[in-house]
Amino acid sequence: MCMVSAPKRDEDPENFSVRNYGSLGKIDGFNYSQVPSGEQQHGPEDWRTFRARLVSANSTVVSGHKQRPRNFNSREWAHETDNIEEGCVLVATEELKRHPLLSEAVVLVLQWPDVNYSTCKLIVLNKMFPYDTSSMDIVDPMLRNLNLPVFMGGPAVGGAGFGSRFHVLTREKGVAGFECIMPGLYVGNMGVTLQSAMNSDFAMRLYLGEVELEKRHLRAQVEAFGWWKIVACSRDAIFSTVFPTTDMWCHINRLLTS
Template identity: 25%
Template sequence: MCTGNGDGSKGSNPPSKKSHRVNLDWREFRANLFAHEQAEKAESDAHSQTGTPQESKPLGLKWAHPIPVPETGCVLVATEKLDGVRTFERTVVLLLRSGTRQPQEGPFGVVINRPLNKNIRHMKPTNTELATTFADCSLHFGGPLDASMFLLKSGEKKLKEFEEVIPGLSFGAGNSLDDAGALVRAGVVKPQDFRFFVGYAGWQVDQLREEIESDYWYVAACSSNLICGGSSDSSSESLWEEILQQMGGHYSELSRKPKQDM
């Protein structure tokens, strides 16, 4: 599996083993604030219409809400403008790094709702770890750029070998496979904790900003449970709809529209 950048692409280089760790899931605190604000608004609207106050609901295990700008660990949710664009139609991209102003350090991530319905062994890998330790792991389409990556559900473990994206979820690339195999053999993690991706998605900073401003992507923060909770290919395929429904409002309405009506 290749770990180089695609020729002529505008995307950033694949990740190094440099660490950008997340020590606290402050995202949940922010989500609670957002949910509280939405509940207050709904209560105000309901009270003005019916005179009856509405009770606010506690934040569940699965949540998603819009955010104004991309950040590491957020998701990019394809809008209706990408319907008909085969590569990104109704995709959810997990942003592994939000990027910098440096040309070779733009934002990049992987599509997390496009299972290929194949295991690694079907690809006849030449890498020893892929051919043995991870042979039965499922493969997913990660994006159009030429590199392979993996996500690892690390739970509360702090694994210095990989880069944490959100609490409980780390990522690595082809140059981290030996470390990944060693951790499996040591019993620290299991093969089923990994999700492997063929390709990735990358942008220059201004390029992604322009695509968001042109309404090609919704930017959202999601719970770890929502991102990592898909235990089957079918559940990951429905992630686009589920995130939009969790975001509520007009996002939820979009999730129910058939493609031909857009």
């Protein structure tokens, strides 16, 4: 287990809108003069990075006995947020350290429904099976031919057969059947997605199963039980080729405190 210090939470009186891609508007408490020159203009494709830059420019971290400005790397960043949104991750706290699946888990929010729906969909990102698809007799033959490492996406598998509910993640844009979950990260499942993955040379990750929860239950886990930190982070923090996926929990916590 890696040792990390608790991140300093910023008291932001105004939340960012989940769907407000292009016009975040004036945010009370933020010093816009601290944002580097040329960075105050932002497009709809990178609103998360723009928000992260604002958070970094207006917060500090404790280093030794002193406070210092937070570092910011436009490729790898992470910060806590108050709102659950599609593309954010839930990072397990010490409250889950005894849970057999969710200890040190990082969970990606794939679907955060609007007011008309109550169920959200998530996948655990960093729990790898000790074998790949080529050695899994319980997986559909089409999946077996992918020769991908297999991750445990969650306990909900659905239907008959373990592989009936799965997700494939990639960083590459334009692969047929994949949808953008956040800038630079794409997810697909079933049918045409599998065929595209089989015919692609791009790096892919296969997740079997998923997590399905009522929104109110997930909010209770965050707010009442303290099981999760809600974290917005960059594509490279979620899908990195530099550090092992099993180190993701430690890596994101380091980003939160650096």
